[in-house]
Amino acid sequence: MAISDSDLQKLASLTRVRLSDDERQPVVDSLNSILSLIDELQQIDVEAIDAMAHVQGSHNPLRTRAPEPTAAYSQEQVFDNAPQQQDGHFLVPKVIE
Amino acid sequence: MSELIQQDIRGLQSLLQKGEVKPSELFAAFRAQAQAQESLNAFAAINEFDESEFDESAADNNGGDNNPLANIPIAHKSIFCSRRHVSHCGSNILKEFKSPFDSAVVERCTAAGMPVLGMTHMDEFAMGSSGEHSAFGATANPWNTAYVPGGSSSGSAAAVAARCVPIATATDTGGSIRQPAAFCGVSGIKPTYGRVSRWGMVAFASSFDQGGVIAKSAEDCALGLNAIAGFDERDSTSLQVADEDFTAALADSSDSPDSLKGVRVGIPQEFFQEGLDSEVGARVQEAIQQLQKMGAVLVEVSLPSFRFAIPAYYVLTCAEASSNLSRFDGVRYGARAEDAESLGDMFEQTRSQGFGQEVKRRIFIGAYVLSYGYYDAYYRRAMKVRQIISNDFARVFEQCDVLAGPTTPNPAFKLNAVDDEHDPVAMYQQDIYTVPVNLAGLPAMSIPCGLVRELPVGLQLIAPRMCEARLLSVAHQYQTTTDFHRQSPPSIKA
Secondary structure (H helix, E strand, C coil): CCCCHHHHHHHHHHHCCCCCHHHHHHHHHHHHHHHHHHHHHHHCCCCCCCCCCCCCCCCCCCCCCCCCCCCCCCHHHHHCCCCCEECCEECCCCCCC | CHHHHHCCHHHHHHHHHCCCCCHHHHHHHHHHHHHHCHHHCCEEEECCCCHHHCCCCHHHHCCCCCCCCCCCCEEEECCECCCCCECCCCCHHHCCCECCCCCHHHHHHHHCCCCEEEEECCCHHHCCCCCCCCCCCCCCECCECCECCCCCCHHHHHHHHCCCCCEEEEEECCCCCHHHHHHHCCEEEECCCCCECCCCECCCCCCCCEEEEEECCHHHHHHHHHHHECCCCCCCCCCCCCCCCCCHHHHHCCCCCCCCCCCEEEEEHHHHCCCCCHHHHHHHHHHHHHHHHCCCEEEEECCCCHHHHHHHHHHHHHHHHHHHHHHCCCCCCCCCCCCCCCHHHHHHHHHHHHCCHHHHHHHHHHHHHHCCCCHHHHHHHHHHHHHHHHHHHHHHCCCCCEEEEECCCCCCCECCCCCCCCCHHHHHHHHCCCHHHHHHCCCEEEEEEEEECCEEEEEEEECCCCCHHHHHHHHHHHHHHCCHHHCCCCCCCC
16 A cells, blocks of 8 residues: 555644645655555464454553542642643634634 | 762662762762763753752661662653653653653652753654654764664663763663663663553553663663562553562572573574674674573574564554654643644644654554554554564463574664665664564563674563563673673773
């Protein structure tokens, strides 16, 4: 399988990464070289093999939610890194166009 | 000072205990070396001396046999969250990011009394095998500054090799501890998946990532692993096992000439085929013969699915990365593009400006292999190949106790030698012997075993899950009869 320019545009849209017109062809080429590597996987027989999602075996430990917040840091500390904030909210550009 | 920075951890602790050096003097000595080696670009930040971190009465209260790490300086890879330091992960998108909480690894090292010398550079989001993919400039190899140190734990390996710090934390997803350790002539361990908590360790590929350490010897790696390993309920993949003293096995092993008697060392034939530099092969074979001289029994083994490890690894890790890196959107932390006209515009501009080319490539591949119509052909298939590779290892470990082989197919290459803008796959092949280990979640180490064209090369040892003690013991015994691990880069005074 090969990736075309329109495939790349779809991927860019899905992943919210924008590429300039100049960047697109070199990226298509490098992705296709990676795909040739990945396509080698078609040569191995995987019949009757279960997909492995966890090296330790499937395991999903749940814990009882503590009654009090457990974070050892304050709301103020969280907002230290916020690019823009207002009244305890993260401020972002308009959502609806 | 040059003697001080060459000491291993027990040697430094002994000097501290005897009062021959104060903790602040020890820190100052390594700090001076780090500053003298600034041109390597190993450190993202070097800390000032902070009195509050030192316990000058450590000789009485801490240190010694009870806590050999007390007052031993450490450097942390910039992937570990820390309240006091920027964890930029080699990326512009986290250029000024300081976490509101400490990662488990940083917490544990601090609890062990280790002052932080600084944060080390790395390939962006741990994606790289050379140290050239940082947004903050390439790191150089202390053995020859025209060459790469390896990656992604480039700064940690270079810092230890240049004797700027006795030990550094690092992470390994496909070889990012072992490969730079090999290129820089130092020892590095990647533990069993789940041994070291990933709480606060910025995620690249969550089912592969594992924290570990790089130091000058297997014994120092064991001490470091004691500090950082252990169950953590905040990491749902953390192994619920009792704490282990990884140095205990080292103390037990005798220093007699046949200290490896009865140890079955498996030699995977696939690790010695086409693509391996002949001199690297020669150094590794010499190391294996040394193991044999020490009583080990060599067993020829095979990992038939070996050649599918790299493709499976890139499918799975790119898929996990594309998911993990979706959190970098400019909303709550990290860089945010200015003058965006809408939320969507802000996401796209932030990410386009903030991520480097290698990161973008992997995000695209990840999204592709997970997308409708391709999920089964790529992602699901790669998960099955992962099971096959794990099965290969399980079968091989029925016949042997550890595996031995080269860590890398070649010694360090020159900076800018691999044109991965046009041929990213050439760089990916650097990981050929290391990625199978991460697919199976096994523990592995790289230790120095000689020079090829004046650059270090590594012997890789792989053990079954949970057998770090065995791994460290074999490595330690090898290091009692050889001195490759004691060799410093020519530019560092011995």
